[in-house]
Amino acid sequence: MQLTGAEIICECLLEQGVDTVFGYPGGAALNTYDALYKYSDKITHILTAHEQGAAHAADGYARSTGKVGVVFSTSGPGATNLVTGIATANIDSIPMVAICGNVSRDLLGRDAFQEVNISEVVKPITKASFLVMEMEDLAPTIRKAFEIAQSGRKGPVLIDVPKDITAMKCEYTPKEKFVPNNEFKAQDDAIKEAQEILRNAKRPMIYAGGGIISANACDEFVKFAERIDAPVCCSLMALGCMPADHPLFVGNIGMHGGYETGMATDNADVIIACGARFSDRVAGDREKFGQQATIIQLDIDAHEIHKNVKVDNWVIGDLKDSLVKVVDGLEQKSNPTWIEQIMDWKKKITISDINKEGYCHPYQILDEMNKIKAREDIVATDVGQHQMWVAQKTDFFEPRTFLTSGGLGTMGFGMGAAIGASMGNMDKRVFLVTGDGSFHMNINELVTMKSYNIPVVVVVMNNSVLGMVRQWQKLFYGCRFSNTDPHRATDFVKVAQGYGIKGLRITKPEEIHNVLKKAYDMNEPVVVDCVISPDENVLPMIPPGKTVNEIVTSMD
Known part of the structure; x- marks a missing residue:
């Protein structure tokens, strides 16, 4: 049958078993988004606030489901905004396919409006990247991308599709979904x-x-x-x-x-x-x-x-x-x-400085979260002290229930990842544990949670500083706290309310269980601002380049 390039993209996604994509439209992707309108009963598109959030959402969807995550963007800045998300997926071996629009072929290399050679930009951080220059190559390239993303050591693949390719028509013949065969056997x-x-x-x-x-x-x-x-x-x-x-x-x-x-x-x-x-x-x-x-x-x-x-x-x-x-x-x-x-x-081993008077301790918060969450519930994190506290103290019983940026250490990863995980696992609840520094990075994605009523419980470990960097400044830089105490006056409860989301606050230990349980039972997006000490540390800690014989258990 004769289909436009945009329709072929949608048909190939359906062929590969894709029912959810994340993204943000733009001029070079208009034909693709017009086709998505026609396929809206088969493919759910989640519009994020920023392309980076969309890339992290596709990543979180893939991590939590084992399927390939798919993200769409337009050309130029839309495509480059995916780079951090692609790099995050690459170093953690997460299968993802990014499909970007680009300017028409006759404008390539002319510095046209919103033109970037994204297929070359991402080569070091993908398993493969393709620029489709012939209409007949579009469907085979999409199929090849899904095969590469899932075969061997998994990872992201990018496909760059010029706008005129998405408008042209050619013959489309359906094929079977690619199924990894794990043929690479040990000797x-x-x-x-x-x-x-x-x-x-x-x-x-x-x-x-x-x-x-x-x-x-x-x-x-x-x-x-x-x-x-x-x-x-x-x-x-x-x-x-x-x-x-x-x-x-x-x-x-x-x-x-x-x-x-x-x-x-x-x-x-x-x-x-x-x-x-x-x-x-x-x-x-x-x-x-x-x-x-x-x-x-x-x-x-x-x-x-x-x-x-x-x-x-x-x-x-x-x-x-x-x-x-x-x-x-x-x-x-x-x-x-x-x-x-x-x-x-x-x-x-004993940790000597885990109680700061007048504050909740992160361990207390996570202990109560352990009691509330089901064994199959998913916990996403951002990067920093809160990430390490979660790794130390949260109980995980099933695979694909802990989503974190392990290799790249991407602050701002958690918001998108939690959205993607929730969309891919509607029968499970999702927690996002973040720090105030990481939360500021992609706080705009609260609008995505609200728009689609994605029931993520956002737990903010709020110490009002950039905690992990500050901890290193304590240990290795003579307590010279350069730009790690930003004096931000953000009221996360009011911010949440501004997005139409419930905001709750925990300031003392006796409030922890009831507030977290209330947030969990709401079954809607909610932000819980947990006030902790700026002097709380992640311990134990083995300094970089050292061994367990030099482990740090106290920073008094």
Whole structure:
């Protein structure tokens, strides 16, 4: 059948199972948006306040559902406003397809109004980017983008479509939806070598990464951990891959992880990294990280081997397949003394400065949130102190229930991500835990929450400072608080009300439970302003480039 390019875009989205897109219209995308009008009964479009919010929403939709997130923009500034969201998805391996309008082909390279060569701009932060120059290439390019986004190590793909392409007509032939086949299997020899190391392990430790969730391999991973009886230490991106109440779950690892996870790293005889990349926030001192241990790395991306930490053995392939093969033929192990040692380490550390008189403590707020939220509810965060407090104290029982910018550390990520997660999981409630600094970044997306009545509970850890940067200034810059105490007079309750959203405030511990429960029960967008001390710190903390032997437990 003969369709316009804009109609082909919509048909290809339907073909790939897409029913929700996020975006913002503009001149170069008008034909596409006109087609969306015709397809509005099949494709829901969420209009955000800014393209960055749309990109983060597509990301949050993908993280929480496992599907490909889709974002639309116009040309020029509309397209460049997607860049931060695309980079955020790229470093965290999130499948996303961005479809941008551009000026007509005869205007390309002429500095036309709102022209940017976006396909070249995003090359370093995408798996692939395409500029469609022939009408006949449009449908194959869209299909290829969805295939690339979902195959191997997942990630974002951008398609740039000139305006005249969206207006032209050509023959369209429907095709089947692309289904990832996970054909990239681990070699049997590598599996056998890993099994032999595991058979001889006395003090195994698993360093779990986000690749487990990306591969939909959580059930296989739990069976693996149980088979070798190994404690599980999670990166930020891995939280939720094993239920928080599982006896082998220890907690998050790295700069703000527990003392016990650091000690496990320094005392294990075998460390198994599953879908993890040894980032600097985990392996602060790359040379000393697990230097006493035999390190095995299971990953789908061969480029990750030896990139940050030299490993002794590696298994390259689809993680779900690799875990099944490693478990098959591996006898049940039992390491009660080792597990008991880790639990003892967990009891030894005390944090001395968690109570600031006259304020609520973040742990108190998160403890009450744990009591209120259901096991399957989703928590999104922005980036900063609140992000680390959530990682430390929030219980996650299911995969895809913790959404955070792990690699890029994008302040402002959480608002869009929470919107996308809620749209993709209408049977679940979504919390956004943010800080006042991050909340200011994309506070305009409150209008999106209100416009579509998206029932996100926004919990603002409001210390009136840029807390994490200020904490580093305390530790490493002699308490010279340069531009981290902005003296902003924002009243978040009034701001929420200005957007037509309920605003609540918590100022003392005895208010926490009732206010959070009231917000949760409203089943509508609500902002809860939680007043905390500007001197609250995220502890423990391993300074950058250091090991657990130099852990900071007090900043008095």
